[in-house]
Amino acid sequence: MNKKIEREGKVLLIAYDHGLEHGPSDFNLDNVNPDHVLNIAEESETGIVLQKGIAEKYYPSYKDIPLVVKLNGKTCLGNTNYSPQVCSVDKAVDLGADAIGYTIYPGSKHEGKMFSEFSKVQEKARDYDLPVITWSYPRGPSINEHDPDIISYAARIALELGSDYVKVKYPGDKNAFAWTVENSDKQKVLSSGGSKMEPDKFIEKTKEVMDAGASGLVIGRNIWQREKSLELIKKVKNVIWS
Ligand code: FBP
Numbered sequence: 001m002n003k004k005i006e007r008e009g010k011v012l013l014i015a016y017d018h019g020l021e022h023g024p025s026d027f028n029l030d031n032v033n034p035d036h037v038l039n040i041a042e043e044s045e046t047g048i049v050l051q052k053g054i055a056e057k058y059y060p061s062y063k064d065i066p067l068v069v070k071l072n073g074k075t076c077l078g079n080t081n082y083s084p085q086v087c088s089v090d091k092a093v094d095l096g097a098d099a100i101g102y103t104i105y106p107g108s109k110h111e112g113k114m115f116s117e118f119s120k121v122q123e124k125a126r127d128y129d130l131p132v133i134t135w136s137y138p139r140g141p142s143i144n145e146h147d148p149d150i151i152s153y154a155a156r157i158a159l160e161l162g163s164d165y166v167k168v169k170y171p172g173d174k175n176a177f178a179w180t181v182e183n184s185d186k187q188k189v190l191s192s193g194g195s196k197m198e199p200d201k202f203i204e205k206t207k208e209v210m211d212a213g214a215s216g217l218v219i220g221r222n223i224w225q226r227e228k229s230l231e232l233i234k235k236v237k238n239v240i241w242s
Contacts, residue, residue: 003066003098005047005131010240011165011190011216012233013047013068014040014223017101020051020073031224034058040224041065044233047098049218052087055095068133069097071121081108081139085117089124099131099165106157107140107150115161122162133190133218134163145169148176152183159187167192167218170209177212193219199232206239216240 005011016037018026030036034054038061041048047066050059055069069092074083083103092100102121104114118134125132136154138145145151148171158166166184170191171177181189191209193202202222209217217236223229 005066013218015049015220037224038062066098068099070101081105082110101133103135105139107138107143131164133165134158135167152180155180156183174208174212181213188215193222196225
């Protein structure tokens with residue numbers, strides 16, 4: 001592994017897997033172009049999360065920035081809480097991955113299958129010494145994915161399954177999030193960014209996330225859906241590495 005996703009124990013990554021997960025509705029004429037987002041990552045010296053297809057075609061021109069290859073994914077068209085594996089650990093290593101990303105949906109009727117698929121990926125990642133980042137997103141008809149206890153449970157599940165970092169949604173309350181961090185123990189907690197919000201509000205959220213004891217954030221739309229992305233990243237970094 002050449003590049004570290006962590007600096008001084010803290011992490012900031014740009015997520016750009018939305019073309020698969022959400023489709024073109026998240027994009028405009030600028031950010032629909034992967035080079036636009038990779039340029040933001042390069043200029044701000046921030047790592048990036050990509051699916052295999054984007055990594056293959058675009059990442060070779062940006063090899064200095066840390067890369068997380070997402071190994072599974074799904075669309076929002078199928079209405080199913082199952083995310084199939086679409087890239088192997090070997091392939092991620094070929095692409096230059098510094099860590100791998102994998103989504104699990106605890107509570108979904110496909111939970112067992114996803115856990116079992118994740119376990120193979122997690123064990124293979126250990127062979128390469130690659131950190132594993134788990135997107136742990138509780139899903140299911142009777143599940144409130146914003147419930148702080150459910151989010152803490154989601155984080156704990158990822159620890160139990162062998163993940164190194166868990167990416168969860170911020171429950172909107174820093175004391176509740178501190179319990180999520182406790183439940184993660186040696187596994188580091190990263191908050192997702194969520195849909196775009198006012199810059200000041202986003203910085204406030206970042207402060208709460210870090211005050212709760214989390215190790216950083218993985219941010220997508222709140223970075224590349226705004227014109228002054230670099231300005232926001234600078235402020236976010238100042239909070240993370242304060
Ligand atoms: P954002 O920062 O834009 O919220 O991205 C985080 C992320 O986890 C992406 O990696 C992923 O594409 C998306 O959210 C999936 O979110 P959901 O399953 O809620 O649609």
